[in-house]
Amino acid sequence: MSRQTLVYLAGLVLLLVAPLLFYPVLVMKVLCFALFACAFNLLLGFTGLxxxxxAAFLxxxxxxxxxxxxxxxxxxxxxxxxxxxVSATLGAVFGAIAIRRQGIYFAMITLALAQMVFFFYLQAPFTGGEDGLQGVPRGKLFGIVPxxxxxxMYYFVAAVFVFGFWLIRRIIGSPFGQVLKAIRENEARALSLGYEVDRYKLLAFVLSAAIAGLAxxxxxxxxxxxxxxxVHWATSGEVVLMTLVGGVGTVVGPVIGALVIVVLQNELADKAGPWVTVIMGTIFVACVLAFRRGIVGEIAARWPGKAGAPKQEHGPGH
Amino acid sequence: MKGDTILETRGLRKEFKGFVAVNGVDLKIRRGSIHALIGPNGAGKTTVFNLLTRFLPATGGSILYNGTDITSVGAASVARMGLVRSFQISSTFPHMTVLENVRVALQRRHAGSSYRFWHSERSLSVLDAGAMELLASVELAPYAQLEAVELPYGRKRALELATTLALEPELMLLDEPTQGMAHEDVGRVTALIKKVAAGRTVLMVEHNLGVVEDLCDRITVLQRGTVLAEGNYAEVSGNPAVLEAYVGAEHA
Structure with a gap:
């Protein structure tokens, strides 16, 4: 059995017993953000966007x-x-506008569009404005299971997470994922091979938005x-942090990153109050300066196996 | 049907904010030939390449490929029509394996729609044999599982050729294929180009005149965005205007 299979099996077992060991709602929150970060990583880590x-999609x-x-x-x-x-449709609109630009311009356009969405929800009557949309019932799954x-709820969320995670892995490994990888590595070359790179990026964007929406x-x-x-821009920033802490471009990294960040926020909320932002900022800086590959990326780089992260030429210590 | 001329430009022109990089270039590339585009630095050779492959829009003139006007066709479509380019700097997918580099090109032609994000990676393994064959043809088979970034420079250029060949191009545009190479690598890549040019047409930008003499049937000399001379190697190298352009450029 490969190391990768073992890691996934261990993860699955942990997923099944977690609600016995920890507060289930916290674990569910971690799973939702983990899926969100995985969706984000599909774009950043595997498409280079x-x-x-x-946050607009979430x-x-x-x-x-x-x-x-x-x-x-x-x-x-x-x-x-x-x-x-809804989030996939919004993703198609965002994507159609943003993918024409690259790098920082792409990021800025997505930020601007997300801010427009934020102010829409701030004003729209059905969202409850500052109070939020409260008291949403969980309902009965398929009309049967309350x-x-x-x-x-936990095992339903776990199933949704496993499905979302599996889907992202499948996308990364698919023929489509190979083209995304090629675009990330060398967009001009992918174009010269006859790939309509903008369409591939758009589909990747819509898929990422849809999975972020699922979360x-x-x-x-x-x-x-x-x-x-x-829908706040700080949430858009948080998902970047989770992905970087866990390891951008690794499959499991965003899950670990989301776990670390959500648990930290949860633990610190009472103890540190407004200092949480400072602590998060410090983690971000430390991560960018010292652990460019993130937690999973560093582990994979020290114990090279096939589950490894993409190598970075400019990583520390090289 | 298909005429003698595979690619033709008529009055091709490109301006960048008032600077005319390419000024009324008429080219005719004969099917099956190896055609060189030479000229001093800044003559507009790479710009012509970018215009032909639609990486840059032309300001004026027209481009005909197999008799079809492609002046306003997209870059990806031009590639799918069989006009495939390489780049001046070696252009691989650095963090994909050597095998994957070639396979992703094969995939475009042979694996149906590449938008299938729900298919497993195993659906691509049918292309492995073809990719290995191409790698063997450029002596890269032993390196198939390495990441492209780990290859030495000369091997990267060979990989780039194999990737281009995977598309079975009718017309290959090679931008300085021997640039920056050690002497022994130049010989190997030259032999490789000769081998892969069989049955297709090649247009190449090349600075190394030894390589041009060895490989090319016909040569077009560009200077300041216009055609200065055209002919075979003997004709062009004996042309006083060409000598002056090169010597003049060296003294500039």
Whole structure:
């Protein structure tokens, strides 16, 4: 059995027993952000696009699912599908506008669009403005299984996470993923081989937005609310941090990064108060200066196996 | 059907904010030939390449490929029509393996739609044999599992050729294929180009006149964006205007 298979098996076992060891809602929150970070990493790590507006997809899906659950009283799986559809559509709009530009300009356009989305939700009547959309029911899965109990909710969230994670792995390894990799490595060369690079980037963007939306929708179900925090630019920044801490361009990295950041925030919220922002900033700086590959990237680089991260020529110590 | 001329430009022109880089260039590339584009630095050779492959839009004139006007066709479409370029600096996918470099090119032609994000990577393994064959043809088979970035410079250029060949191009545009190479590598790449040029047309920018003499059937000399002379090596090298352009450039 390969090391990779062992890691995944261990992860799966941990996923199954986690609610016995930790507070289930916290684990569910970690899983939602882990999926969000994985979706973001699909763009940054595997396509080479830095989106600084991913909160728009997380938040839009969160609101859409909350709205559908509250006002239309649909079942949770339909609520999720609706949320994903909304974020994928928004992703197509964002992508169509942003992919014409590269590097910092791409990031700035996605940020600007996400800010527009933020102010839309701030003003729109159905979001509850500053209060947020509160009291979203979890409903009954397929109209049968009530998710109100945390353990039922947990295993549903775990299943959603496993599906999302599997899908991203599949995309990375697919023929499409090979082209994305080629575009990341050398866009001009990919174009000269006859690939319409803009279309590939757009599809990658839509897929990433859809999976980010899946994370946002699931989060609404878990917590029972969607708020402006979900669409705030700080959330777009957080997902960058999670991905960098875990290891950009590694498959598992964003999961570890999300775990570290969400747990830290949770632990520090009471103890450190407003210092949380400073601590997060320090982690960010330390990560960029000393651990360019992130946690998983550094591990893979020290114990080279096939699960390794892409090598960086300018990494520290080389 | 397909005429004697594979590629033709008529009055090709490119301006950058008032600076005319390419000024009314008429080219005719004969099918099956190896055609060189030479000239002093800044003569507009690479700009012509970028215009032909649609990496830059032309300001004026037209480009005909196999009799079809491609002046306003997209870069990816031009590549799919069989007009494939290489780049001045070796252009590989550095953090993909040597095998994957070639396979991603094969994939475009042979693996159906590459938008299939739901297919497993195993669906690409059918291309491995073809990719290995191409690698063997440029003596890279032993390096198949290395990342491209680990190859020495000369081998990278060979990999680039193999990747280009994977598309089975009708017309290959090579931008300074021997630039920056050690002497023994120049000989190897020259032999390689000769080998792969069989059955297709090559247009190359090249500074090394020894390579040009050895390989090319026809030579066009550019100077300041216009055609200064055209002919075979003997004709061009005996042309006083060409000598002056080169000597003049060296003294500038």
């Amino acid at each position: 830095l989106s600084f507006g991913h 938040g839009s899906a969160a609101y859409a699912t909350g709205f559908a659950m509250t006002h239309w009283a649909v079942t949770p799986e339909l609520g999720l599908i609706f949320g994903v559809a 998710l109100a109990e945390d353990w039922a 946002g929708s699931t989060k609404t179900l878990v917590l029972g609310f969607a708020t402006l925090t979900d």
